[in-house]
Amino acid sequence: MSDQSTVAATPAKLADPEVRRALMAGVTPEPGSAKPEPILEVDHIIRNFGGMTAVHVEHLEVQRGIITALIGPNGAGKTTFFNLITGFDKPTSARSGAHWSFEGRKLDKTSASSVALAGMVRTFQLTKSLNRMTVMDNMMLGARGQRGENLLTSMFKSTWGAQERAIEEKAIELLHRFQLHAKKDDYAGSLSGGQRKLLEMARALMSDPTMIMLDEPMAGVNPALTQSLLGHIQTLRDEGMTVLFVEHDMHVVRHISDWVVVMAEGRIIAEGPADSVMSNPAVIDAYLGAHHDTDLGDDSLLSDEALEEMAAEVAAEAAEREEQDK
Numbered sequence: 624m625s626d627q628s629t630v631a632a633t634p635a636k637l638a639d640p641e642v643r644r645a646l647m648a649g650v651t652p653e654p655g656s657a658k659p660e661p662i663l664e665v666d667h668i669i670r671n672f673g674g675m676t677a678v679h680v681e682h683l684e685v686q687r688g689i690i691t692a693l694i695g696p697n698g699a700g701k702t703t704f705f706n707l708i709t710g711f712d713k714p715t716s717a718r719s720g721a722h723w724s725f726e727g728r729k730l731d732k733t734s735a736s737s738v739a740l741a742g743m744v745r746t747f748q749l750t751k752s753l754n755r756m757t758v759m760d761n762m763m764l765g766a767r768g769q770r771g772e773n774l775l776t777s778m779f780k781s782t783w784g785a786q787e788r789a790i791e792e793k794a795i796e797l798l799h800r801f802q803l804h805a806k807k808d809d810y811a812g813s814l815s816g817g818q819r820k821l822l823e824m825a826r827a828l829m830s831d832p833t834m835i836m837l838d839e840p841m842a843g844v845n846p847a848l849t850q851s852l853l854g855h856i857q858t859l860r861d862e863g864m865t866v867l868f869v870e871h872d873m874h875v876v877r878h879i880s881d882w883v884v885v886m887a888e889g890r891i892i893a894e895g896p897a898d899s900v901m902s903n904p905a906v907i908d909a910y911l912g913a914h915h916d917t918d919l920g921d922d923s924l925l926s927d928e929a930l931e932e933m934a935a936e937v938a939a940e941a942a943e944r945e946e947q948d949k
Contacts, residue, residue: 637688638861643881644896647686650882652895655682662687662834662865663743665723668707669716670700670889677703678714678889685834690856690866692876692897695886696910701869704886705838709745710735726833742833746823746840754812758803758822761811762794763787765829794829801825801855817848824855835859837868841875853879873901885909 636642650656661684670678678700685691693701706712710733714721723730725743733741753761798804801821806814811822820840827835840856841849857879860866870876876883877897885893885900887909893900900906 643689647882652899654891654894656894658684658686660687661685663725667716667720668714670703670707671715676889680891683891685867687865689881690860690879691882692880693869693884694876699886700889701886702838705745705836710738739830744827744830744832745836746827747838756811757808758811759807762826762829763790765826766790797825797828817844820844834865839869841872
């Protein structure tokens with residue numbers, strides 16, 4: 624890596640959009656392209672369900688310190704890919720060359736908890752808050768390395784009391800940041816869909832991650848909270864965190880992403896800046912068929928029938944998954 628790339632990759636400088644554009648300008652916009660400083664590297668991850676291949680990613684690198692969007696039509700394999708690299712599922716190719724690493728640490732056979740401890744945490748498309756616990760209790764559970772959880776030391780508050788107070792202070796600070804402090808004593812189940820998204824993001828930050836992975840953070844969110852969520856995601860990036868997120872809303876993708884990766888039928892079919900990706904014929908074909916004269920970032924496309932159709936498909940897929948989880 625060149626000296627210029629090293630300087631550009633520092634968190635303070637990456638808060639500047641011009642520095643981010645300059646950093647990624649040297650990256651070839653093609654599937655599996657090499658990044659100046661990848662934080663996550665994935666090789667030969669395949670997941671089959673019966674005779675169907677849900678994910679087949681030969682190579683992917685995620686650049687440190689920027690916001691990368693992972694997009695693709697319904698059924699492209701995005702959430703399955705998230706599940707695989709975060710330890711919630713195992714690849715079919717586990718014994719035939721599957722490999723992925725985070726900050727140079729091999730994660731091929733690690734559990735979801737080990738992945739989180741390594742500094743890579745995720746949120747879910749359907750939020751996983753513990754509904755019968757308070758917002759504050761949900762936050763406290765997100766902190767790692769709590770000495771009070773050990774059976775032996777739990778009997779001696781002097782060994783963990785100070786740590787618990789520090790964790791509580793951190794939780795309160797994050798709840799203020801995400802505008803949830805007034806709800807801290809409410810049950811998580813009483814929150815709106817958007818507030819649950821905020822809680823899940825805030826709870827993820829309790830573990831001090833290096834990279835956060837967001838699975839459709841805007842899905843089901845009241846428009847009044849959408850801008851707030853977008854602002855929080857951008858702030859995380861500006862503070863030095865790496866963000867990888869799945870999103871269907873092309874306007875959101877174009878607005879906040881520094882780099883876009885496109886999946887279709889389980890494979891990476893394109894990478895690049897949002898504007899170039901959305902006008903890529905292969906990407907348009909994956910979404911809309913052979914309408915190669917259309918730009919997916921065109922407001923007229925996403926504000927009429929096509930937007931309604933995409934929204935209906937997303938809602939139907941979410942409803943189906945929610946039904947399966949019952």
